[in-house]
Amino acid sequence: MSAVSTHIPLTLASASPARLATLRAAGIEPAVRVSDVDEPAVLARTGITEPEDVALLLAKEKAEDVARTVEREYLDQDDEDDEAPEPGLVLGCDSVLDLDGVALGKPADAQDAVRRWKEMRGRSGRLCTGHWLIDLRDTENGGTGGTLGAVSITTVHFAKVTDEEIEAYVATGEPLAVAGAFTVDGIGGAFVSGIEGDHHGVVGLSLPLLRDLTTELGVAWPSLWTGK
Template sequence: MGAWNHDGVTSLLLASASPARLATLRAAGLDPHVLVSGVDEPAVVERYGVTDAEDVCLVLAKAKAEAVAGSEEVPEDALVLGCDSVLAFDGGEGVEVLGKPADAADATARWRAMRGRSGVLHTGHWLIDVRDPAEGGSGATLGGVASVTVHFADVSDAEVEAYVATGEPLAVAGAFTLDGLGGAFVRGVEGDPHAVVGVSLPLVRDLAREAGVLWTDLWAPRG
């Protein structure tokens, strides 16, 4: 573990376009920079040859963080965080690894299969310390996966159609949200609810700690 950073706030750069992840981090006292990676996700998965849900989300999170870490736009005092989520769901023909739906028809079919059942949402996290070692940087590059069991409500066809028509499920892994319109269609979760939104705060804290940075040093200054 690196030496603790006691010099004040360390920047966090989120390599994700997810407004839910950004909102979660802000609500926890951080004010992350955002730089979207633009990673070709299917190409990354094919290159690594992974099929297990936990491996898929972790290699994608790593690819996103690495794509951003070398950019000139990254602050010199930053930790770069990449995240990716997938849903592992067994619809009766084996476990499928589901990211964002391809279209409305895909989202509708998923919800008709998921309703009244459960799946496991896996969110991969990858953290890269880009700080200069002379300034306390650890050079750390490390990751982890937060996995949460999600129990879906037995929603009606009319509810599925109305939800899909909002467009929300088309933009998120697993075709559902916990913090949005889909919240009423989730009966419960087992695990860190933040991970369902897309970023596990306890896991990010642990990764930052391994990089030698206290979670409280990531808090934004308060006026």
């Protein structure tokens, strides 16, 4: 059977509703597993600070953590237990905003979000989204054992919002839950005056980049579509 005609399951190692929605809109219904990665501890241990490297490292750590869990559950299942599906691909993602060379993840609190927006307004930053893909398939099912990643980079131009608009936006709670303290597909969309690059990368998951990664693993993109 060809790769296109055989469905390959994907596990998303992320709790992000936006990433899940992006995959679903692209015809992919992933399993969702959230990693136990302690991001500050990882960064402290490695000493990595460059925004692109931070995004890729954290995406890799999340993918590997979930991949270990998925593999363990599959190997530990009883012969008659069909609860754990056969492992397919595991995708980890992480986004940070590069503003003046500093990697900005989620704000610590509302005060931090307000401060950031006062620095960001009227300026531009680079949204770096790391992607890490792991192939857990058995070799007899076409598995490669491959593990690889890449970073999507999109330039984001922020509008010259007022203090009142910043306060109102932060009060919605949305900026506290997302990297860079903004969204382009939510309440904060009106405060983004333009982007240069992949829109999906700003949302949190670049579909074109993910397709490139699956292709490198020998996986045809249509084989990820639900119902194949």
